[in-house]
Amino acid sequence: MxxxxxxxxxxxxxxxxxxxxxxxxxxxxxxxxxxxxxxxxxxxxxxxxxxxxxxxxxxxxxxxxxxxxxxxxxxxxxxxxxxxxxxxxxxxxxxxxxxxxxxxxxxxxxxxxxxxxxxxxxxxxxxxxxxxxxxxxxxxxxxSQVDGLTGIANRRRFDQQLELDWRNCCRAQEPLSLMMLDIDYFKQYNDEFGHLAGDECLRQVASTMQQAIGRPYDLLARFGGEEFAVLLPRTDLTGAQYLAQNMLQKITQLAIPHPLTPGGIVTLSAGLSSTVPQEQHQPRQLLQQADQLLYKAKQQGRAQLQASLWTGV
Ligand SMILES: [Mg+2]
Incomplete structure (x- = not known):
């Protein structure tokens, strides 16, 4: 403990x-x-x-x-x-x-x-x-807020923090960035190496991403399965993009072997959405957009970041 x-x-x-x-x-x-x-x-x-x-x-x-x-x-x-x-x-x-x-x-x-x-x-x-x-x-x-496997925040903690960060950034009219990340071909990784190796892969990816996050109020959470989410209050799109690229790069540098990917190693796809929260909108909408961008990153070949401002339309 x-x-x-x-x-x-x-x-x-x-x-x-x-x-x-x-x-x-x-x-x-x-x-x-x-x-x-x-x-x-x-x-x-x-x-x-x-x-x-x-x-x-x-x-x-x-x-x-x-x-x-x-x-x-x-x-x-x-x-x-x-x-x-x-x-x-x-x-x-x-x-x-x-x-x-x-x-x-x-x-x-x-x-x-x-x-x-x-x-x-x-x-x-x-x-x-x-x-x-x-x-x-x-x-x-x-x-009750920690993911048992990886030791990072769990989904419950993420949901609470998203509400809180949204409210605070809305009050201060400061930017809030939200990132969704997913390990590419993770099902195939489990099929190839077994679930214990899959667990170890999740742990390594989580701890490497955690190290890439610099500030105490940024939050990395396991969103579910092989999906992660990052909350970056007071961070605009440019700053968040920089961090996201850094994360993707650090996972590539880990060079965890994965014979069923094009590059032969474990990679991440990421969707990043940034906004200055407004009262008439819901935090869920920012999450949805980040999720759609993650989907787009998958569609366009994986191992990449798709990022966009969200203005509420
Ligand atoms: Mg008194």
Missing amino acids: SHYTQWYASPGGQPRLLLVDDHQLNVRVMYEMFRHEFDVFIALNGEQALEKCYELHPDLILLDVVMPRMDGYEVCRRLKADPELADIPVIFITSHFDEADEVHGFELGAVDFIHKPVNPIITKARVKTQLQLKQQADLLRRI
């Missing part, structure tokens, strides 16, 4: 904790409590807290209830309403125990309450418990 573990740890390797309180002194006390064990971030009001959540995706939030303008409850409500942030656990910090308040907080989706003045031992224990639960949940989520 070694390749899963890197997915749920933050880039710094430590869990990320976000402290939200409008009183500097409270923040300082808790910062001292946790700074040795975690990557600790601070927000002094509700708006800042939401900004930090989008920016940092913390693993846990300690959230003061009483704050001017936007209180902790409202912050929590907004977090839980956004699918991108809803899985971040929230522990409320309150100045006194009030059963009705706590019920309200749990109904909003909080996982725990801590009372001021914060007791360091109780607070640390509760924070650790919640972080362990978060890591387990993250791990399960990752596993």
Whole structure:
């Protein structure tokens, strides 16, 4: 499971904790409590807290209830309403125990309450418990999104990410490119060498393509069978074409023997479609066009890329 573990740890390797309180002194006390064990971030009001959540995706939030303008409850409500942030656990910090308040907080989706003045031992224990639960949940989520054979993202993850990238690129009016790739004559490869060799071929192709992808927000997924898909947010047609050609070339350089292809080695065909997403369109349409271009690459002799802008007509 070694390749899963890197997915749920933050880039710094430590869990990320976000402290939200409008009183500097409270923040300082808790910062001292946790700074040795975690990557600790601070927000002094509700708006800042939401900004930090989008920016940092913390693993846990300690959230003061009483704050001017936007209180902790409202912050929590907004977090839980956004699918991108809803899985971040929230522990409320309150100045006194009030059963009705706590019920309200749990109904909003909080996982725990801590009372001021914060007791360091109780607070640390509760924070650790919640972080362990978060890591387990993250791990399960990752596993359910990974293709068992190749270790890259599976179709489910791809579908989710396509929706997300589409929405984000639509909001920012930035280009989104989508690539569909298919191993040429793969059925014949399996027939010739058997399914275990076929599995090994899929693994090699997947890992070589993964290496060709440079940025952490680009996504390579196994779409099904011998078909792969790549999502490239903030990438225009020219940039995506460059990457696609590079991928095809790297697979050719692998020189996996395949006696039933014209060149005697395993090759890829690819369809690439690029657009600046518009609200009146659906991500599915971009996928369909990339798929049609892949079909065209197959029709025109395989081992090639067919690429086009998609403008929605
Ligand atoms: Mg306060």
